[in-house]
Amino acid sequence: EVQLVETGGGLIQPGGSLRLSCAVSGFTVNSDFMSWVRQAPGKGLECVSLISYDNAIYYADSVKGRFTISRDNSKNTLSLQMNSLKAEDTAVYHCARGRLRAWGQGTLVTVSS
Amino acid sequence: DAVLTQSPLSLAVTLGQPASISCRSSQSLVFSDGDTYLDWFHQRPGQSPRRLIYKVSNRESGVPDRFSGSGSGTDFTLTISRVEAEDVGVYYCMQNTGWPWTFGQGTKVEIK
Numbered sequence: 031e032v033q034l035v036e037t038g039g040g041l042i043q044p045g046g047s048l049r050l051s052c053a054v055s056g057f058t059v060n061s062d063f064m065s066w067v068r069q070a071p072g073k074g075l076e077c078v079s080l081i082s083y084d085n086a087i088y089y090a091d092s093v094k095g096r097f098t099i100s101r102d103n104s105k106n107t108l109s110l111q112m113n114s115l116k117a118e119d120t121a122v123y124h125c126a127r128g129r130l131r132a133w134g135q136g137t138l139v140t141v142s143s
Numbered sequence: 144d145a146v147l148t149q150s151p152l153s154l155a156v157t158l159g160q161p162a163s164i165s166c167r168s169s170q171s172l173v174f175s176d177g178d179t180y181l182d183w184f185h186q187r188p189g190q191s192p193r194r195l196i197y198k199v200s201n202r203e204s205g206v207p208d209r210f211s212g213s214g215s216g217t218d219f220t221l222t223i224s225r226v227e228a229e230d231v232g233v234y235y236c237m238q239n240t241g242w243p244w245t246f247g248q249g250t251k252v253e254i255k
Contacts, residue, residue: 075192077246124191129239130239
């Protein structure tokens with residue numbers, strides 16, 4: 031059974047850093063696209079970063095230069111390092127497999143002083 | 144970036160009646176491989192989105208056949224042939240033809 035479980039969210043001050051992790055089971059993180067999708071409270075969906083099976087990496091303009099996506103094949107995990115956080119980064123962050131065919135439950139990141 | 148515009152943004156439907164949601168793209172979603180990467184997602188309150196339809200018209204495993212997708216190029220439609228109570232929530236179209244992958248604004252479906 032495919033499962034994705036995100037951890038690492040929480041309350042952080044503007045300008046701070048946070049690292050999200052996504053533990054994957056039922057498939058290997060290096061076998062497919064893997065992405066992070068966020069949803070601000072009461073808002074729509076935004077795909078913020080993608081890493082392909084051949085290691086191509088993409089970022090939304092809104093997070094470029096501040097967020098870094100990576101994966102650890104030995105631990106079968108996906109990560110998102112988030113630096114210089116802003117209030118507008120407040121959202122539930124989901125990791126997702128492939129072309130978003132499977133999602134985790136999400137982890138809430140709140141950026142506030 | 145491909146901008147996806149959904150209509151309507153909200154829909155109240157009688158149980159057993161059909162419903163349709165339109166999704167229009169600001170540019171063609173046909174990829175160089177000939178496929179069109181336009182998907183539909185359903186999000187129930189408090190849950191993660193779930194992919195219903197991929198590449199315009201392919202239903203995910205386990206998705207009831209009352210859901211169907213159609214369209215081409217820049218115009219796409221999700222149709223529910225007979226709405227059931229479990230179909231309430233927000234529906235999003237999403238393109239993954241080119242980066243950034245983008246979503247429509249969402250259409251909220253409720254029962255009349």
